[in-house]
Amino acid sequence: MERLLEDIAAHGWAKESREAFVRHYDREIGETILHLLAEYGLIGDRRALRSLKSYIESRLREQRAGPEHSLWEIVEEVYMSIYREVFEKKLVQDYVTGTRDGTVKSDFVGYLRGAVRQRLLDALGAGEKSEKELFDAIIDSKKPDTIRKYVSEAKGRYSEKTRSYLLCSQSLSSSSLRAGTDYFFEQFITQRYPALRANLKPGDSVLYRLLEAFIAENYKQATFSADVLSYVGNIPASRPHPHRWATLAYHEDDPESSDEEEKLERAGAIAKTKDWAQDERLRWWDGMLRCCLPQTADLSELTRLIAGLQDQAQRDTKLCLACAALKQESALDQKDDLRMFLVYYLSNFGAPAEPDKPIQVTKDSLCLEMIRGRALSWEQIFKIFGRECNPTRIKNKVRQKYESLQGSLS
Amino acid sequence: MSQDDRFIEEIFRGELEMEHREHPSFSVLWQYVSRRLDSELSQKISLHIASCSKCVADLEEIKSEQASLLTEGSRLLPDPLESFPEKTTYAARGRAALARWSELFFGRKVVLRHVLIYAMGSLVLFGANAVINKLTEPPPNPIISPEPYTPNWWALWPVLVWGGLLALHIVFIAIWYWRRR
Numbered sequence: 001m002e003r004l005l006e007d008i009a010a011h012g013w014a015k016e017s018r019e020a021f022v023r024h025y026d027r028e029i030g031e032t033i034l035h036l037l038a039e040y041g042l043i044g045d046r047r048a049l050r051s052l053k054s055y056i057e058s059r060l061r062e063q064r065a066g067p068e069h070s071l072w073e074i075v076e077e078v079y080m081s082i083y084r085e086v087f088e089k090k091l092v093q094d095y096v097t098g099t100r101d102g103t104v105k106s107d108f109v110g111y112l113r114g115a116v117r118q119r120l121l122d123a124l125g126a127g128e129k130s131e132k133e134l135f136d137a138i139i140d141s142k143k144p145d146t147i148r149k150y151v152s153e154a155k156g157r158y159s160e161k162t163r164s165y166l167l168c169s170q171s172l173s174s175s176s177l178r179a180g181t182d183y184f185f186e187q188f189i190t191q192r193y194p195a196l197r198a199n200l201k202p203g204d205s206v207l208y209r210l211l212e213a214f215i216a217e218n219y220k221q222a223t224f225s226a227d228v229l230s231y232v233g234n235i236p237a238s239r240p241h242p243h244r245w246a247t248l249a250y251h252e253d254d255p256e257s258s259d260e261e262e263k264l265e266r267a268g269a270i271a272k273t274k275d276w277a278q279d280e281r282l283r284w285w286d287g288m289l290r291c292c293l294p295q296t297a298d299l300s301e302l303t304r305l306i307a308g309l310q311d312q313a314q315r316d317t318k319l320c321l322a323c324a325a326l327k328q329e330s331a332l333d334q335k336d337d338l339r340m341f342l343v344y345y346l347s348n349f350g351a352p353a354e355p356d357k358p359i360q361v362t363k364d365s366l367c368l369e370m371i372r373g374r375a376l377s378w379e380q381i382f383k384i385f386g387r388e389c390n391p392t393r394i395k396n397k398v399r400q401k402y403e404s405l406q407g408s409l410s
Numbered sequence: 411m412s413q414d415d416r417f418i419e420e421i422f423r424g425e426l427e428m429e430h431r432e433h434p435s436f437s438v439l440w441q442y443v444s445r446r447l448d449s450e451l452s453q454k455i456s457l458h459i460a461s462c463s464k465c466v467a468d469l470e471e472i473k474s475e476q477a478s479l480l481t482e483g484s485r486l487l488p489d490p491l492e493s494f495p496e497k498t499t500y501a502a503r504g505r506a507a508l509a510r511w512s513e514l515f516f517g518r519k520v521v522l523r524h525v526l527i528y529a530m531g532s533l534v535l536f537g538a539n540a541v542i543n544k545l546t547e548p549p550p551n552p553i554i555s556p557e558p559y560t561p562n563w564w565a566l567w568p569v570l571v572w573g574g575l576l577a578l579h580i581v582f583i584a585i586w587y588w589r590r591r
Contacts, residue, residue, distance in 0.1 A: 010509065011505075011506055011509045011510075012502060012505070012506065013496065014496075014506065015496060018491060018496060019491065022490055022491055026484070026490070027480075027484065030480060030483060030484050030487065031444070031480055034476075034479065034480065034483065035440070035441065035444050035446050038436075038437050038440040038441060038444075039437060039440075039441055039446070041437055043436075043437070043440070044435075044436060044437055045436045046436065046471075046475075049436075049475055049479070050475075052479065053475065053478070053479055053482070056479070056482045056483055056486050057482065059486055060482060060485060060486060072486075075483070075487070076487065076488070079487055079488075079490075080488065080490075080493065083490040083493065083494055084494065087490070087494040088494060160435050160437060160438060161438070161451060163432075163435070164434045164435065164438045164451060164454070164455060165450075165451055165454055167430070167432045167433070167434070167458070168434070168451075168454035168455055168457055168458040172431070172432060173431050173432070174431060174432050177432050205448060205450070208448070208450050208451070278425070278428055278461075279428070281425065282425075282426070282428075282457055282460065282461055283457065285425070286453075286456075286457055286460065315421065316421050316425070319418070319421050345418060345419070345422040346422060346425060346426060348422075349419050349422040349423045349424075349425070350422055350423075350424070350425045350426030350427070351424075351426040351427050351461075351463070352427075352463075354466075367456055367460070368426060368456070368457065368460035368461070369456040369457070369459045369460040372426050372459075372460050372461075372466065373426075373466075395415070395418060398418070399417070399418075
C-alpha cells in the first residue's frame with residue numbers, strides 16, 4: 001500500500017497530504033468519470049463527444065459561466081462528490097482499514113474507480129445489480145413479467161458488449177448479428193445458464209462464459225444455426241435506470257459513422273474478405289504473434305477446417321497450419337524466428353502501408369493490430385527482438401513444413 | 411526475388427484486410443482506447459481492428475479527441491483543494507503533533523537510533539551523577555570522626571524508566587515484523 005495513504009489514515013489530512021493526493025489521483029478521477037459516461041452510453045457517439053468538447057472550449061475561451069451542459073453538470077457533480085467523500089468522509093481511511101482486514105482486495109486505483117462508478121450511478125438516480133446478480137435474477141425469477149424485465153435490463157446493459165464479442169468472433173451481417181444477440185438474451189440465457197452456473201469458477205465473467213458456450217453451440221462454418229438466424233427478438237432493451245438517465249441524450253446509431261462508411265464503400269476503399277476461413281487464420285496469426293503455444297487438439301481442428309476448403313483458401317490456411325505446427329515443434333529461439341517471419345510478412349503485405357504511424361512495437365506486446373501497415377524491415381524487426389536471425393532459413397523451414405503437410409493432407 | 415518469396419508474399423497479401431459489415435460501437439472503441447475493457451473482449455476488438463481500416467481510422471480519431479477532452483476538461487473542473495478547504499481544530503493539531511513526536515521517537519525506522527541515544531543518554535546521566543557525587547562528597551575532617559558517606563545514584567531511576575520504554579519499543583517492532591511475515 002502506498003505510504004501516502006497510510007499516512008493519511010494514521011494522521012488525517014495535512015496540507016502536504018491533500019496536495020499530494022490531488023497530484024496523484026486527480027487525473028484518474030477525471031478520466032474515470034469520462035470513461036464511465038462513455039461506458040454507460042452517455043457519450044455514445046462522436047456528436048455527443050463534440051458537443052461536450054465545444055461546450056468546454058467555449059467555457060474556457062469566454063472564462064464565464066454560460067448555459068449549463070447536462071453531461072458536464074454530471075461530470076462536475078460526480079467529481080465534487082468523490083472529493084467530498086475523500087476529504088470530508090473517510091474513503092481513504094476505509095480503504096486502508098479494509099486492506100488491513102483483508103476485506104478490500106483491489107489496489108487503491110481500482111477502489112477509487114469503484115467509488116466513482118457508485119457516485120455516478122447515485123448522480124443518475126440509480127442503483128445497480130452486479131453482472132452475476134442480474135443473470136441470476138433472470139433464471140431465478142418465476143413470473144414471466146419479471147423475467148422479461150430482467151432480460152430487458154440485461155439487453156440494455158450488455159447488448160453492446162455482446163454485439164462486439166460476436167462481431168469480433170466472426171464477421172456477420174447486421175441482421176444475423178441482431179438475431180444472434182436477441183436469441184442469446186431471450187432464449188439462450190434462460191435455457192443454458194442454470195447448467196453453466198454450477199460450473200462457474202470464482203472470478204469468471206458470466207457474460208463471457210455464456211457467450212463462449214453460445215458460439216460453441218450455435219456457430220458453425222461462419223454462420224449461426226438456422227434457429228438463431230430465424231429468431232426475431234420481442235423484448236426491447238431498456239436503459240437500466242429511468243430518472244436522470246432518461247433526460248440525457250443517448251444515441252444508438254452514429255449517423256456520421258454510417259455516412260462515412262457509405263463514402264468509403266463508394267470509393268471502393270472497403271476491402272473484400274479473401275475467404276471465410278480468413279477469420280480463423282487471423283486468430284491463429286494473432287495467437288502466434290502473442291506467443292500462445294498451439295495445442296494439438298487445435299491443430300487437428302485446423303486440419304479438419306482445411307479439408308473443407310478449396311483452392312487459395314486451402315493453400316493459405318495450410319501455410320497457417322504449417323507455421324502453427326512449426327511453432328509447436330520448435331525450440332524457444334526458433335519460435336522467436338518464426339514470430340519475426342510473421343511480423344515481416346504480415347506488416348509488409350497484410351494491409352496497405354500506413355507510413356505516418358509511429359513505430360511503437362515491442363517484443364512482449366506484439367499483436368496483429370500493432371504491426372498492421374507498419375511495413376517493418378528485417379533490421380527493424382531484429383531491433384524489436386533484440387537479436388538477429390536468418391530470414392532465408394526460416395522461409396525454407398516454413399516452405400518445407402508446408403510441402404510436408406501438402407503430402408500428408410492430400 | 412525467389413519463387414519461395416513470391417509464394418509466401420502472395421499468401422500474406424491482403425491477409426489483414428477484411429470486409430466487416432459491422433463494427434464495434436463508439437463506446438466500446440472508447441473503452442478500448444482507455445484500456446478499460448475486460449481482457450477477453452479487448453483481445454477480440456484488437457483482432458477486429460487489425461483487419462479493419464475503418465476502425466483503425468476511428469481509433470486514431472477517438473484517441474486524439476479523448477486526450478484533448480481530458481486535458482481541457484481538467485482545466486474547467488473546480489479546484490478540489492479550494493472547494494474543500496482544510497479543516498484544522500486545536501484537537502486535530504494536538505493529535506497531529508503527538509503523532510509526529512511519537513513517530514520521531516517510537517517509529518519503526520528509529521529503533522536503532524533509540525538504542526543508541528539510550529546508551530549515550532545513560533552514559534551521560536551516570537557520568538553526571540558520578541561527577542556530582544564526587545563534588546558533594548564531604549571533605550575529611552580530622553577533628554570529628556567522619557560519618558560513612560553513601561553516594562546518591564539518582565541517575566538509576568530515569569535510566570530504568572527509559573530502559574522500560576526502550577524494551578516496549580523493541581517488543582512493538584518485533585510484533586510488527588512478525589505480523590508482516
